[in-house]
Amino acid sequence: MYGAGDVRIENVPDPQIIEPTDALIRVTRACVCGSDLWPYQKMERSVSGRVMGHEAIGVVEDVGADVRTIKRGDFVIMPFAFSDGTCVFCHDGLQTSCVHGGFFGTPEVAGAQAEAVRIPLADGTLFPLRVRADDALMPSLLTLSDVMGTGHHAAVIARVAPGKSVAVVGDGAVGLCGVIAAKRLGAEQIIILGRHADRIALAMDFGATNVVSERGDAAVERVRELTGGYGVHSVLECVGLEQAMNTAISIARPGGAVGRVGVPQEQTIPGSEPAFYNNVTVGGGPAPVRAYIEELLPDVLERNIEPGRVFDRTVRLEGVPDGYRAMNDREAIKVMVKP
Numbered sequence: 001m002y003g004a005g006d007v008r009i010e011n012v013p014d015p016q017i018i019e020p021t022d023a024l025i026r027v028t029r030a031c032v033c034g035s036d037l038w039p040y041q042k043m044e045r046s047v048s049g050r051v052m053g054h055e056a057i058g059v060v061e062d063v064g065a066d067v068r069t070i071k072r073g074d075f076v077i078m079p080f081a082f083s084d085g086t087c088v089f090c091h092d093g094l095q096t097s098c099v100h101g102g103f104f105g106t107p108e109v110a111g112a113q114a115e116a117v118r119i120p121l122a123d124g125t126l127f128p129l130r131v132r133a134d135d136a137l138m139p140s141l142l143t144l145s146d147v148m149g150t151g152h153h154a155a156v157i158a159r160v161a162p163g164k165s166v167a168v169v170g171d172g173a174v175g176l177c178g179v180i181a182a183k184r185l186g187a188e189q190i191i192i193l194g195r196h197a198d199r200i201a202l203a204m205d206f207g208a209t210n211v212v213s214e215r216g217d218a219a220v221e222r223v224r225e226l227t228g229g230y231g232v233h234s235v236l237e238c239v240g241l242e243q244a245m246n247t248a249i250s251i252a253r254p255g256g257a258v259g260r261v262g263v264p265q266e267q268t269i270p271g272s273e274p275a276f277y278n279n280v281t282v283g284g285g286p287a288p289v290r291a292y293i294e295e296l297l298p299d300v301l302e303r304n305i306e307p308g309r310v311f312d313r314t315v316r317l318e319g320v321p322d323g324y325r326a327m328n329d330r331e332a333i334k335v336m337v338k339p
């Protein structure tokens, strides 16, 4: 990506092992993320460009001399953040705060919308899949690198539990995975806030019980009506814009919690006053998806959940620029890349 709206496919040198703790993977599936649309809309022009993409599954082609647990030929999930797996935050299950970690697809570390990618700290970062997985499972396995783990994180932070009422703000891929996560954690009522017919239909399939297509005050009013006037126990904020955050805080019931995973586009958290007076807990951030793979993987393998259904378009590398456009125009929910 060279600037807003400017995505190009280029031939670049193959990635190389630089540190002895690196691995190289051949990407078998990658995708475009809703968060990639922020730079797609706003990135300043750059001469060197940025290799985008932070979600992938693939096969290990080579490992550095100090890599111990990952082997050539392993089929792996690449979480969107790399981490050493040994520091205090990794031990706490918060790999996105790893003291030696960082993120793929940044100006510093090349991303995965490519044929191959260099993985720093391979032992801590990659999750090797030890079971055979067929082709039909690939889309769902790919979601464990970001969107499914991120939706799950929102649900965990929002304290979703059996019998609780939940609202999901945002009907993008993360919001839809948030619905899956809420249902999986036993929520009784799941209200999806969104207005795109195809996404709403998928949300209902995933377990949403109510739809609110209004926005702003009207949306708040409608959620109150659906919850006996009180609001919901848990809100999953999966957008990142001020209005979405205001809505999220306004529909939480007193003592409730908001789990925010939409990348914030503001410096301050809106809704401070209602959050205070209603004792609403607001938390969240980049999901430690590496920590959640272990928990979510069995349900993916047993097909109890099918988060891969959020992909409604597949492109080859040449099709990536159009994939960005399609997601940005809300023509596609989420685009999978098959290099």
Ligand SMILES: [Zn+2]
Binding pocket: 083, 084, 085, 086, 087, 088, 089, 090, 091, 095, 097, 098, 099, 100, 101
């Ligand atoms: Zn760490």
